[in-house]
Amino acid sequence: MSYQKNILMASTRLAAVRSRLPVAARSAKFVPLLSNRFYSKPTPKTIAPLFTVRRTAPSTSLFNVLGRRSYINSNDEETPEGLRYTEEHEWLALEDGNLAVIGITGYASKALGDVVYVELPSVGASIVAGEPIGAVESVKSASDIYSPVSGEIIEVNEQLDKKPGLVNAEPYRRGWICKILIKDTTELESMMDNNRYQTFIASS
Amino acid sequence: MALLSKLPNRIAGGSRICNLARCSRSQNKTNINRTFANNANSTPLLHTPLYDLHLAHGASMHPFAGFSMPITYETQSIIESNKWVRSQAGLFDVSHMVQHIFTGKDVTTFLERITPTDVRELAPYSGVYSMFLNNNGGIVDDIIITKHTDDKYYIVTNAACRAGDLAFLEEQKKLHGRSDIGHEILEEWGLLALQGPRAAEALQGLTDFDLTQLKFGNVGLVPVKGSKYWVSRSGYTGEDGFEISVPKEETLGFTERLLGESNSVVKLAGLGVRDALRLEAGLCLYGQDLDEITTPIQASLSWVVGKRRRLEGGFNGYEVIAEELKNGTSRRRVGFLSDGPPAREGSKIYEKAGVKLIGVVTSGLPSPTVGRNIAMGYVEKSFMKRGTEVLFDIRSRKRPGTVAKIPFVPPNYYR
Numbered sequence: 132m133s134y135q136k137n138i139l140m141a142s143t144r145l146a147a148v149r150s151r152l153p154v155a156a157r158s159a160k161f162v163p164l165l166s167n168r169f170y171s172k173p174t175p176k177t178i179a180p181l182f183t184v185r186r187t188a189p190s191t192s193l194f195n196v197l198g199r200r201s202y203i204n205s206n207d208e209e210t211p212e213g214l215r216y217t218e219e220h221e222w223l224a225l226e227d228g229n230l231a232v233i234g235i236t237g238y239a240s241k242a243l244g245d246v247v248y249v250e251l252p253s254v255g256a257s258i259v260a261g262e263p264i265g266a267v268e269s270v271k272s273a274s275d276i277y278s279p280v281s282g283e284i285i286e287v288n289e290q291l292d293k294k295p296g297l298v299n300a301e302p303y304r305r306g307w308i309c310k311i312l313i314k315d316t317t318e319l320e321s322m323m324d325n326n327r328y329q330t331f332i333a334s335s
Numbered sequence: 336m337a338l339l340s341k342l343p344n345r346i347a348g349g350s351r352i353c354n355l356a357r358c359s360r361s362q363n364k365t366n367i368n369r370t371f372a373n374n375a376n377s378t379p380l381l382h383t384p385l386y387d388l389h390l391a392h393g394a395s396m397h398p399f400a401g402f403s404m405p406i407t408y409e410t411q412s413i414i415e416s417n418k419w420v421r422s423q424a425g426l427f428d429v430s431h432m433v434q435h436i437f438t439g440k441d442v443t444t445f446l447e448r449i450t451p452t453d454v455r456e457l458a459p460y461s462g463v464y465s466m467f468l469n470n471n472g473g474i475v476d477d478i479i480i481t482k483h484t485d486d487k488y489y490i491v492t493n494a495a496c497r498a499g500d501l502a503f504l505e506e507q508k509k510l511h512g513r514s515d516i517g518h519e520i521l522e523e524w525g526l527l528a529l530q531g532p533r534a535a536e537a538l539q540g541l542t543d544f545d546l547t548q549l550k551f552g553n554v555g556l557v558p559v560k561g562s563k564y565w566v567s568r569s570g571y572t573g574e575d576g577f578e579i580s581v582p583k584e585e586t587l588g589f590t591e592r593l594l595g596e597s598n599s600v601v602k603l604a605g606l607g608v609r610d611a612l613r614l615e616a617g618l619c620l621y622g623q624d625l626d627e628i629t630t631p632i633q634a635s636l637s638w639v640v641g642k643r644r645r646l647e648g649g650f651n652g653y654e655v656i657a658e659e660l661k662n663g664t665s666r667r668r669v670g671f672l673s674d675g676p677p678a679r680e681g682s683k684i685y686e687k688a689g690v691k692l693i694g695v696v697t698s699g700l701p702s703p704t705v706g707r708n709i710a711m712g713y714v715e716k717s718f719m720k721r722g723t724e725v726l727f728d729i730r731s732r733k734r735p736g737t738v739a740k741i742p743f744v745p746p747n748y749y750r
Binding site: 242244245247248250263266268269270271273275 | 395406407412413414417607608610611675676677679700701703730
């Protein structure tokens, strides 16, 4: 009886997930996630309408994989400033006027584990805040990605088809999900800033 | 066969019992808000003897079957852990499972009443995969029966089925006039599953007992540093390995010795990777792949029904099972392979034209070892042939898959 056994090889797709990209690769094409002047003065009277919608959705979220351990600062990648966050662990960055880039947070990507498949929305699709626009699959779970805002999908990160692991390696940069032309920028007001998001994940 | 440690594909809390025939959820979905609500309303979670050790090793703890259990450890992702167990050795804390001792002169007869296993002919000091059956032939729980002697058995059952099993056992004892049977649960004992091609090497380092004497399914009383533990050569990953029953006070010390130095071949492995490993090995998870309205024949586990038992009967649900053995069943558990987004528990299965609903997926995930998506589920009889093309409903889109051979990864047992 031999106790040796060859490691059965996984596919390239899965193997790719495990690789951690070199630091140099972090210079993504939209790297400067602009700090967002828009958010500095949230309107107090706004009451988050999109979360009302979301709570009625009978769906999973990135939430369902989070345990009692804290994953704060667990990701190697530095969290950019000026992002806005949802309770479903999506981030949003305003790239230009009402063009937003969205992705999932480092906290969520760490909790998901190795991402092996990302379902991307279709370019040109009209989307509604709080509705699922795609999904992130790891070995243990499937989690929907919800759009933080209403609008139109302008571009998707096609790199994720071949390299879903970018969501783990660089959740805020090369692991972005899609770009959305925002219909109504007041929807942004209900999103959390980094401080509130950190408090939120610490308490959940 | 193996000791059945079970874990949810859905890691969150709540009942995992899904009626396979009526399961209507289109996706395997939960929401953490609901999970937390459940936790808040339920009793505090139980801890295994290794709870503190899990935390010290950076475990992500989740509720499972009333226990707070490690799903992953921060040092390895599920994919890394999967490869580790299949090439080195992983150590799973499965102390949440229920360890029973049954004693008495009528035990063999009683176990032959409530299981389809040929318990009488089971060799002493060996164990076998089996199931408690109800009168309809439905599976109350899937279990491991280990015979020590004809009047002493060690049985491991699922933690999530504990209350149901205990009620079932009480009822069956009364029903069959076996109230004098001794039944003890090893409360708070540790149960460790050491799994992988280097498991034997790791355990051999701690004992003078010649482990080559233990073949797959055998048990032995193995001396380890002044104590003796029942060790069975089994597991639930498809790999060679052992399940070791340890008294509460000694569980931590024994585990630390097994883990040894940080460069040891043994690494802790959580329930997350366990789910992937057991599915790759084609092994069922009670509550997902098996339930009370499913018979062993429908579950493609007819090998559990002993040859002698098929002829003689005398066990719960025999009429149903004999009929199914003779004429087949309307639905059967089969395996699937696919690419793209994985079909998971609850995904509906359609025939390839996409119109007719033919079944439902009961477990599924992207397999780290195979490199494709693997799944098990139940389909109508005419669609169970290997190679049959099907469609899974995943997030309201139909995606192709193929009926495939189970297990997905060949077993590596020590025989």
